Amino acid sequence: MDLPEDVAAVVFDCDGLLVDTETCWTRAETALFAEHGHGFGLEQKKLLIGRTLETAAEAIATYFDLPGEGPALAARLHDLVALELAAGADALPGARDLVTALRGRVPIAVASNSNRAFVDTALAKSGLAELFSHVYAVEDVARPKPAPDLYLAACAGLGVDPARSVAFEDSGTGVASARAAGLYVIGVPSLPGTTLDVHRSYSSLADPELLTWGSGLGLNRR
Structure with missing residues (x-):
């Protein structure tokens, strides 16, 4: 076509x-996963790419088996991404x-x-x-x-x-x-x-x- x-x-x-920006997001997501004792690779990235901050955080909460923690994870991820983006x-x-x-x-x-x-x-x-x-x-x-x-x-x-x-x-x-x-x-x-x-x-x-x-x-x- x-x-x-x-x-x-x-x-x-x-x-x-x-x-x-995906490089920035990946560094932030890797840090968040590490804070909770999880590794971060292509499988985890596929769960999150293209999502909003809030829906990504809900997916992370499900992955971590932390029901109800989506908003807190979203706030933490927001801060981590903001730091990465500010660096360029x-x-x-x-x-x-x-x-x-x-x-x-x-x-x-x-x-x-x-x-x-x-x-x-x-x-x-x-x-x-x-x-x-x-x-x-x-x-x-x-x-x-x-x-x-x-x-x-x-x-x-x-x-x-x-x-x-x-x-x-x-x-x-x-x-x-x-x-x-x-x-x-x-x-x-x-x-x-x-x-x-x-x-x-x-x-x-x-x-x-x-x-x-x-x-x-x-x-x-x-």
Whole structure:
């Protein structure tokens, strides 16, 4: 399937897609698991990736067999992640070039399952904040991903039809959200070996095909 040419807007996830925040989250999650006497690896990461802070903490509480401790674990994880993000987060390969190519050709936005403070910090630390005037975080909707609310909110904010819009996602949770909202979904998995239910998949935003596609959008508009 060819990449779509009649595109009304492009909406990006943030964590693990535009910005290498998953490294920050993994260090924080590893520390939290160690505090409770557990190791942290790919199996544990798969339980958490793409979730909100609160739903990740509930999954951790279940894993630790600590019923009712979700809120306390969420607070601790929040503090650990905040420390990691404050130390810096880099834009992932190809992110700046692709977003820059799209700007001015089609409307663009960020739709993230993270809270506003984390999203703003990640975009600022990676040097991408200046490229986006529309950023949607989990506080902006009634239901987080995998519900479609974030993508629907982003498309509404941009004034575009979701059915003519493209989403970039790195996790199954995000893909489910974008698909439920009716967008064409391009996957760039952040976990090695992950297969996502998307229309097209790439190993990196730096793939030359994506940059060529982005640079050509809007050229034939009347």
